[in-house]
Amino acid sequence: MGAMPDLAEIARMIRDGQGVAHKRDIDAVIGRLGLGDRGATVSLGDDCAAISDGDGFLLFAIEGFMDGFVAADPYFAGFCGVMVNVSDIAAMGGRPIAVVDALWSRDQGHADPVLAGLRAGAATYGVPVVGGHSNTRNEAEHLAVAILGRAKRLLTSFDAKPGDVLVAAIDLRGRFRDPHPYWDAATGAPPERLRGDVAVLAEIAEDGLSQAAKDISMAGLVGTALMLLECSGVGAAIRLDRIPRPDGIPLARWLTAFPSYGYLLSVSPDRLGSVLDRFAARGIAAEAIGSVDASRVVRIAQAGAEAVVWDFALSPLIGCGGGVR
DSSP states (O other): OOOOOOHHHHHHHHHHSHHHHHHHHHHHHHHHHTOTTOOOSSOTTSSSEEEEOSSSEEEEEEEEEOHHHHHHOHHHHHHHHHHHHHHHHHHTTOEEEEEEEEEEOSSHHHHHHHHHHHHHHHHHHTOOEEEEEEESSSSSOEEEEEEEEEESSOOBSSOOOTTOEEEEEEOOSOEEOTTSSEEEOSTTSOHHHHHHHHHHHHHHHHTTSOSEEEEOOTTHHHHHHHHHHHHHTOEEEEEGGGSOOOTTOOHHHHTTOEESSEEEEEEOGGGHHHHHHHHHTTTOEEEEEEEEESSOEEEEEETTEEEEEEETTTOOSSSOOSOOO
């Protein structure tokens, strides 16, 4: 094994990583669709669209999957079609209702493993597939899955406040699906346990223990923190040594991992103990990994040293910053 990169190199790796690069595309898409000036219940840039229905919120989200991933691991891609959408609903403090899928494939033989994974994901998380679109006469496999959910109280990307504690909660009971960065703590796990683990986020929202959260995405833990902090118009110092991490996994690799169960929450210090206890009761590793401040600069810290990952005053990431509703 090589030497551990220094903090400046880790910060550069995060900024230049493929996961963060994909998130930078969001800014241009929002501008071209003319959505930036449009009022919404929850500002653009959150994990789901939230529409008030008078007694809570309907939640809508959609995920598309890279063609290379679908080709290399079609069963897991189908399973992820449900899993990552359920995570988006949970990150907003909601509970999932149903999913629909769109699948293009060369023939039924290539579609079958994707559909098997989708069916297994739906059964595991107790979220039915209620429709969609299919085509088995395409040149390659393409997959997208959308979800409907509901929340009584919201967790958003726009409500992290200076003085809050940044909490990372990750299920470490898994393995990497090499060579991909996906940390799989879901396939093979007891479905009842997974459903209870997902429900923790809704319970935290409903009990008023947090108002801000985001699920850890392909951008990795720090990249996801960038999006949460940008949307809220704040900054933070993230302690790398406090991030929950499986034994034997190098930090540099873990920072680019996409965990099947991983969330960041912004929590008031007086509610920190209660939030950590909720995750501990489920066997999920949760730690306070940093402090939120008003700087609009995100730093990583270790052994008394710091390095800047992003300064939002100099450049946006997804262009949804400021916390303006």
